[in-house]
Amino acid sequence: MTIRITAASGAGAYVEGMQLQNLTSAEIALLREGLGEHGVLFFREQSLTPEQHIALAEGFGEININRFFTPVDGYPKIAQVLKEPDQQKNIGEKWHTDHSYDQLPALGSILVARELPTSGGDTIFSSMFAAFEALEPAMKEKLSKLTATHSSRHAFGAKAYENESEKEFAGRLGNSQAATQDAVHPVIIRHPISGKQALYVNPGFTLHINELDAAESEALLAQIYAHCQNERFSHRFQWEQGSIAFWDNRATWHSAMNDYAGQRRLMHRITVAGTALTA
Numbered sequence: 001m002t003i004r005i006t007a008a009s010g011a012g013a014y015v016e017g018m019q020l021q022n023l024t025s026a027e028i029a030l031l032r033e034g035l036g037e038h039g040v041l042f043f044r045e046q047s048l049t050p051e052q053h054i055a056l057a058e059g060f061g062e063i064n065i066n067r068f069f070t071p072v073d074g075y076p077k078i079a080q081v082l083k084e085p086d087q088q089k090n091i092g093e094k095w096h097t098d099h100s101y102d103q104l105p106a107l108g109s110i111l112v113a114r115e116l117p118t119s120g121g122d123t124i125f126s127s128m129f130a131a132f133e134a135l136e137p138a139m140k141e142k143l144s145k146l147t148a149t150h151s152s153r154h155a156f157g158a159k160a161y162e163n164e165s166e167k168e169f170a171g172r173l174g175n176s177q178a179a180t181q182d183a184v185h186p187v188i189i190r191h192p193i194s195g196k197q198a199l200y201v202n203p204g205f206t207l208h209i210n211e212l213d214a215a216e217s218e219a220l221l222a223q224i225y226a227h228c229q230n231e232r233f234s235h236r237f238q239w240e241q242g243s244i245a246f247w248d249n250r251a252t253w254h255s256a257m258n259d260y261a262g263q264r265r266l267m268h269r270i271t272v273a274g275t276a277l278t279a
């Protein structure tokens with residue numbers, strides 16, 4: 001069957017004609033190139049066991065086991081992304097880029113749908129390539145000289161769970177004593193695969209822009225975030241049984257919709273290790 005990679009509206013691309021078990025090195029190279037070009041790849045009608053999910057991820061690099069997510073029973077390399085019917089909060093609703101708090105941020109994640117609500121629970125991806133491209137030249141020039149500090153402390157440290165409503169994450173997220181990472185990255189990066197430029201700050205984990213005072217940094221980040229949330233850079237992925245999304249953290253933000261009250265949603269996520277980022 002012919003493999004087709006078709007750009008999606010706003011962000012990412014749909015891959016057809018490929019089953020994700022036992023990929024050849026040529027198929028892996030094609031998908032890697034697709035990530036570098038489109039930032040996120042969407043697949044339908046797949047059927048991966050947890051072992052095949054692990055093998056798929058290992059085709060792209062070493063698995064980066066997330067410190068904070070509860071793993072799937074019997075599979076320490078797979079993070080469980082779960083919301084039970086009686087829970088109010090979901091994991092990952094705020095726009096974010098996974099692992100930007102690490103010195104070597106993860107390449108990306110492969111998310112497999114295991115149990116879906118009857119409706120809702122979509123994931124929205126925003127293209128940081130497109131957001132960068134749409135900036136005015138003067139803004140590109142300004143941002144290209146800046147760096148930002150990212151952290152896991154406020155998001156996964158003990159303080160993050162002080163509010164009553166956050167206590168609901170107990171059993172789903174934890175290990176708050178491991179939230180010790182801070183990392184500095186350029187605000188505009190060159191994508192490690194394609195060399196394309198992308199904005200690399202995000203509402204989930206970026207603390208401040210290093211070269212500015214607190215008020216200036218806050219104002220500039222707010223301006224960038226408002227720009228990045230423009231719908232023309234985003235694609236809303238509707239999950240079906242058999243759907244898989246493979247996103248590249250160096251090129252996208254994502255946000256999981258929390259609009260399926262009273263229903264269960266269970267996803268399996270594996271994160272692939274990445275490299276240092278450069279301007």
Ligand code: SIN
Binds near residue numbers: 091111
């Ligand atoms: C995540 O942020 O990794 C979870 C995304 C999702 O559940 O759709």
